[in-house]
Amino acid sequence: MQSEATVAMATPIPTDTFNLGFIGAGKMAESIAKGVVMSGVLPASRIRTAVYDDDSRGEVFSSFGVKLFDTNKEVVEDSNVIIFSVKPQVVKDVVLQLKPVLSKKKLLVSIAAGTNLSELQEWAGHGRFIRVMPNTPAAVGEAASVMSLGKTATKEDGELVATLFGAIGKIWTADEKLFDAITGLSGSGPAYIFLAIDAMADGGVAAGLPRDLALGLASQTVLGAASMAIKTGKHPGQLKDDVASPGGTTIAGIHELEKGGFRGILMNAIVAAAKRGRELSQN
Numbered sequence: 095m096q097s098e099a100t101v102a103m104a105t106p107i108p109t110d111t112f113n114l115g116f117i118g119a120g121k122m123a124e125s126i127a128k129g130v131v132m133s134g135v136l137p138a139s140r141i142r143t144a145v146y147d148d149d150s151r152g153e154v155f156s157s158f159g160v161k162l163f164d165t166n167k168e169v170v171e172d173s174n175v176i177i178f179s180v181k182p183q184v185v186k187d188v189v190l191q192l193k194p195v196l197s198k199k200k201l202l203v204s205i206a207a208g209t210n211l212s213e214l215q216e217w218a219g220h221g222r223f224i225r226v227m228p229n230t231p232a233a234v235g236e237a238a239s240v241m242s243l244g245k246t247a248t249k250e251d252g253e254l255v256a257t258l259f260g261a262i263g264k265i266w267t268a269d270e271k272l273f274d275a276i277t278g279l280s281g282s283g284p285a286y287i288f289l290a291i292d293a294m295a296d297g298g299v300a301a302g303l304p305r306d307l308a309l310g311l312a313s314q315t316v317l318g319a320a321s322m323a324i325k326t327g328k329h330p331g332q333l334k335d336d337v338a339s340p341g342g343t344t345i346a347g348i349h350e351l352e353k354g355g356f357r358g359i360l361m362n363a364i365v366a367a368a369k370r371g372r373e374l375s376q377n
């Protein structure tokens with residue numbers, strides 16, 4: 095069966111004529127901005143944002159060279175691509191307030207969960223909009239992002255966004271109807287894995303390991319397992335079988351996980367997060 099998502103193509107960015115603006119200087123904007131700068135695809139001097147209600151956010155961005163403006167309007171006016179990175183509950187007001195300066199010359203991007211392209215396009219007054227669902231591992235160049243193009247976003251616009259988000263991890267294109275499920279899986283997913291790392295480290299401590307060693311082993315084990323799943327292309331069930339010796343330690347651990355409903359719990363978490371995304375889009 096053909097996948098509904100495809101890995102997107104990237105294109106070089108003309109850095110001397112290009113500025114990237116963030117509306118909403120929060121955690122996700124910080125992860126993307128840091129990842130973009132670290133990748134070398136765009137220098138920090140080409141990134142702009144404005145601080146809304148918390149000066150410490152400005153310090154975070156200026157500490158790595160991002161240019162700070164006093165208002166969102168100035169950010170838009172000085173940027174070619176604008177990423178709306180405010181919470182879903184405020185994105186409508188923010189886009190509507192900026193509508194007079196959101197000309198079709200600006201490529202608009204939204205990363206807000208549960209906010210549909212049809213609404214974003216209506217609020218902005220044009221369809222040169224791209225919806226992206228990234229995740230916080232962007233900050234270390236390991237994001238999983240998905241994009242969907244708005245009505246009048248061009249192939250070149252898609253390639254530009256693929257370059258930006260491809261520089262901070264992997265990016266796929268997918269039909270917008272998949273976005274709530276994507277949000278539940280990869281958007282929210284890092285939090286589930288951080289819980290797992292924390293819990294695995296606790297288990298190590300409970301079994302007698304010092305905390306630092308337990309946390310290091312738990313984190314590296316998750317990284318190594320993810321890397322194996324990607325690089326070998328083997329089914330995770332096969333990789334699991336390769337770890338579990340007959341009558342050994344692993345199968346004893348897996349037995350406990352299965353008794354606790356580990357897989358069902360993870361599936362439920364993703365379905366619940368996807369449902370919440372759908373609810374947000376209906377508000």
Ligand SMILES: NC(=O)C1=CN([C@@H]2O[C@H](COP(=O)(O)OP(=O)(O)OC[C@H]3O[C@@H](n4cnc5c(N)ncnc54)[C@H](O)[C@@H]3O)[C@@H](O)[C@H]2O)C=CC1
Nearest residue numbers: 118119120121122146179180181182205206207228229281
């Ligand atoms: N945190 C995550 O892992 C991910 C978040 N997202 C999406 O990214 C968006 C931002 O999320 P976070 O960065 O986690 O939230 P956040 O709360 O850290 O950032 C939002 C920022 O927007 C600022 N803000 C509020 N009203 C504003 C206004 N009128 N003008 C300018 N700035 C304003 C706030 O002061 C805050 O700094 C949300 O829509 C979320 O759905 C998407 C993928 C992953």
Ligand SMILES: O=C(O)[C@@H]1CCC=N1
Nearest residue numbers: 207277280281282283
């Ligand atoms: O929790 C949230 O609503 C956002 C969207 C995906 C990750 N964080």
